[in-house]
Amino acid sequence: MPSSFLPKTFKKNNAPTAFVVFGGTGDLAQTKLLPALLDLFIRGALPDSFVVIGLSRKPLSDAEYQAFMKESVYRKGHNHEETVVNDFCSHLRYVSGSFAEIESYEKIKTALQEFDDSIKQCTNKLFYLAVPPQYYEDIFEHLHSSQAMKLCDNVGSWSRLLVEKPFGRDLETAQVLEKKLCSLFADEQIYRIDHYLAKNAVENIISLRFANSIIADSWKKEQIESIAIKLFETKDVSNRGSFYDAIGTLRDVGQNHMLQIFALLTMAPSDIHNPQALRQARAKALENLLDQKLDEVVRGQYEGFSETTGVAPESQTETYFKLSFISKDELWKGVRVTLEAGKALNQQINEAVVTFRPIDTCHCGSSDEIHEHRNVLRIQFAPTQNMRLSMWVKKPGFDFVLEEKEFELANEESNDVNSPEAYERVLFDCITGDQTRFVSGAEVESSWRFITPILESFSELPLLKYKVGSTGPDTNL
Ligand code: BG6
Numbered sequence: 001m002p003s004s005f006l007p008k009t010f011k012k013n014n015a016p017t018a019f020v021v022f023g024g025t026g027d028l029a030q031t032k033l034l035p036a037l038l039d040l041f042i043r044g045a046l047p048d049s050f051v052v053i054g055l056s057r058k059p060l061s062d063a064e065y066q067a068f069m070k071e072s073v074y075r076k077g078h079n080h081e082e083t084v085v086n087d088f089c090s091h092l093r094y095v096s097g098s099f100a101e102i103e104s105y106e107k108i109k110t111a112l113q114e115f116d117d118s119i120k121q122c123t124n125k126l127f128y129l130a131v132p133p134q135y136y137e138d139i140f141e142h143l144h145s146s147q148a149m150k151l152c153d154n155v156g157s158w159s160r161l162l163v164e165k166p167f168g169r170d171l172e173t174a175q176v177l178e179k180k181l182c183s184l185f186a187d188e189q190i191y192r193i194d195h196y197l198a199k200n201a202v203e204n205i206i207s208l209r210f211a212n213s214i215i216a217d218s219w220k221k222e223q224i225e226s227i228a229i230k231l232f233e234t235k236d237v238s239n240r241g242s243f244y245d246a247i248g249t250l251r252d253v254g255q256n257h258m259l260q261i262f263a264l265l266t267m268a269p270s271d272i273h274n275p276q277a278l279r280q281a282r283a284k285a286l287e288n289l290l291d292q293k294l295d296e297v298v299r300g301q302y303e304g305f306s307e308t309t310g311v312a313p314e315s316q317t318e319t320y321f322k323l324s325f326i327s328k329d330e331l332w333k334g335v336r337v338t339l340e341a342g343k344a345l346n347q348q349i350n351e352a353v354v355t356f357r358p359i360d361t362c363h364c365g366s367s368d369e370i371h372e373h374r375n376v377l378r379i380q381f382a383p384t385q386n387m388r389l390s391m392w393v394k395k396p397g398f399d400f401v402l403e404e405k406e407f408e409l410a411n412e413e414s415n416d417v418n419s420p421e422a423y424e425r426v427l428f429d430c431i432t433g434d435q436t437r438f439v440s441g442a443e444v445e446s447s448w449r450f451i452t453p454i455l456e457s458f459s460e461l462p463l464l465k466y467k468v469g470s471t472g473p474d475t476n477l
Helices: 027-043 062-075 082-089 102-119 133-145 171-184 200-210 238-245 248-266 275-291 422-432 441-460
Strands: 017-022 050-056 092-096 124-129 159-163 190-192 224-232 294-302 320-326 336-342 349-356 376-382 385-394 402-412 463-466
Touching (some): 017 027, 027 062, 050 102, 133 159, 133 171, 200 385
Parallel strands (some): 017 124, 050 092, 224 336
């Protein structure tokens, strides 16, 4: 067991826990989940007794799975001591099977029982669906019919289900899925993941808005001119061709991460320490989107996307989108809102930009009648997490000339040891039973109500090609 370097206020749930990872050898498990579990282990934030059971099709023994994960962890750039990584990997077990076959669930139950027998205790169980969405229904049904989530029901232990985004393909499929999920499991067992809600910088939107009078007093339509949310990536879809071709950028990051940021930026003040109230406030902000009328919709695809392995040669899937509207809802009437995201662009920009309205009579310079001086708040989510507020100050000298300067409000390197990575937070919150940073059914429904008509309108919009490493499609063509 590694020595703990947890803050004093940190309360872990130390009840023995079994983690079952559907898609145990997949990309998400390799690059995010297992590394996050390892980091939690190193922090001392995992229960003292735990097991991780990976389920995938590949025929692997426990030892082969442990070696496979060890290699992935080092490939990701971890530089932890080998003894610690070996210690963590000794908790890994493997079950080979298909998500669609009930026999796999019997094998999982056996592995779970072995763990419980080994520590002579009925343990908590966390089932993580790190699989493409087309498998969800099968997994829900089999988990239910096999009673794998009921193994320790009668002894006060819990079983929880973590479901990755995208939850559904559109409003209709999301509603069907939600109905199924809620008919089989209780609400307190369901954790719908949007890892952006677990990012420190995204959470900081709340502290910024509700803990600072200077910002809180200006956070209204009379003072804010526009809100832009950008998620530009330099990475292309790499080895996720077939997953991405079926989904596209709007479903991949628009319907979830970007709308959650939008919700936090525009929600009405609520009791932010009450998970239910906060989730309701976010859901209400998303519901307000339904009145909006878009005045700009652009979609694009980078050149060469259709040659990626797993992508259809004639693919019409977008790898870029831009949506813009002037808000009509009472709270934000007149504020311009823009959401823009893309893959294979020239730079990585992952931020929300809030531009404040200029003041009416600005002492901006001797002869300025019309002036462009605005304060701009940039909340950057990656690669480093920080917030910068631009202000206008006089340049030193005889003349009254202004220059823009930025205050840096928070700057957190992504490898700051005190700050959990988003997937660490997701797993930790699920173990401790805190649903605040998870999406409610109402939020899923409202976001799809807004996104689905846009997806439907895509077939009538040109799919603009853009060069890899460019700023995106040229809309003037
Ligand atoms: C994921 C998307 O949900 O979010 C990816 O599937 C995207 O396509 C990623 O790259 C961005 O998240 P992060 O945490 O890397 O900013």
